[in-house]
Amino acid sequence: MRAVNRLTARWAGALRDGEDTVLSATGVWPLLAFLADAADGPARGELEDALGLPAGPAAEAARELLAGLGRMRGVGSAVGLWTRPRVALREDWAAGLPEATLGLLGEDDEESKRLLDAWAEKHTGGLIPGMPVLVDEDTELVLASAQAVRTTWLRPFREGCMRPEHGPWADRELVALFRTTGLLDRVGVAETDAGPLTVLKVLGDTGVDVHLLLGPEEADGGTVLKAGLDVLAGTFRAVPGDLLPPGEPGPGLTVRNVRSTSRDSFLTVTTSPFAVEANHDLTELHELFGLTTARDETRGHFPGIADRPPLCVQGARQAAMARFGAEGFESAAVTAFGIVGGAPVVRLPYVVRRIDLDIDRPFGFLTVHRTSRLVLTAGWVHDPVPYVHQDVDWDEDQEWDGDEDEDGDDE
Secondary structure, three states, X not given: OHHHHHHHHHHHHOOOOOXXXXXXXXHHHHHHHHHXXXXXXXXXXXXXXXXXXOHHHHHHHHHHHHHHHHHOOOEXXXXXXXXXXXXXXXXXXXXXXXXXXXXXXXXXXXXXXXXXHHHHHHHOOOOOXXXXXXXXXXXXXXXEEXXXXXXXXXXXXXXXXXXXXXXXXXXXXXXXXXXXXXXXXXXXXXXXXXXEEEEEEXXXXXXXXXXXXXXXXXXXXXXXXXXXXXXXXXXXXXXXXXXXXXXXXXXOEEEEEEEEOOOOOEEEEEEOOEEEEEEEEHHHHXXXXXXXXXXXXXXXXXXXXXXXXOOOOOOOEEEEEEEEOOOXXXXXXXXXXXXXXXXXXXXXXXXXXXXXXXXXXXXXXXXXXXXXXXXXXXXXXXXXXXXXXXXXXXXXXXXXXXXXXOOOOXX
């Protein structure tokens, strides 16, 4: 698990700033391990460097990882291998692909593409409609993985509108999500190499959570994601909300004492929903993924896969998506009212801690399996969802019930 998260951190650190993205090292790492187990020469060494493990142990770890994904609630994963009939596949290597789909690529490349697209769509529940890799007459073999994550929040958000006053989203009307809870430790602040980092944990009902990451305004996406991964790994400790000092102890955070009708302190959250997609060409980062020599077409690099023909990497890509909404999250690799006027005075006998978190500028996210702390997906939200006003015929006889629970309830 740690080796996979380290690859996530290195990949996140190589991201280009200023764009939405999502990635899943969990989908790439097992395939690199299986390729390394079949490779020889410099290609094997480069793949081992990318994996952080020797090839043999890495292949076994990949099998354990895929088995573990299969046991996680709300997570689906699959491996597929398709070859041309002329490929003399080594059965012992193919047998090491756990519960893999094994198929043949036909002479009709369009038919092969339809076959591969149908597999991708099936194993992501329709979240990724097609296989990202190109299949042409030179393609001898396709090795692929699919992963889908779905979770429902233990307590949903409310939808509304926000208009940030500062930052890159300033003066724009945007879709917002609101929530209030009495669990102050859902938020924390860590001092990292990138500066202070605010981490909000949004818990799902399948044991899969999403960590929202807000760093300093000047920090780019890769830097914020790496800092979040360092906090997850325990390199930096996050101080929980109930121990934070008054004032503005972290990005987006305000801590103060307020009057309340309840004895309980509370945390209010305002954030942005998101729907991000990305297509990654892994060969653009060939050194990161250990694919430099493996792309050399002058010789074969994977004798452990097949006796013939000699094999090298033609292309390597990932399509990924993630959606975060009021009710839950899915990915694949996919208010307080101010009352004025003549209302009666309400007695507020208690002084409690109130923490407000406003995530109203670009932020990062990690999808984390709660028990193993494996990062399933990571991403960066640069462009928010604009709020669209709808014309509503208001019934003058309709009464406003004012039913909003400021005190919140436990998750």
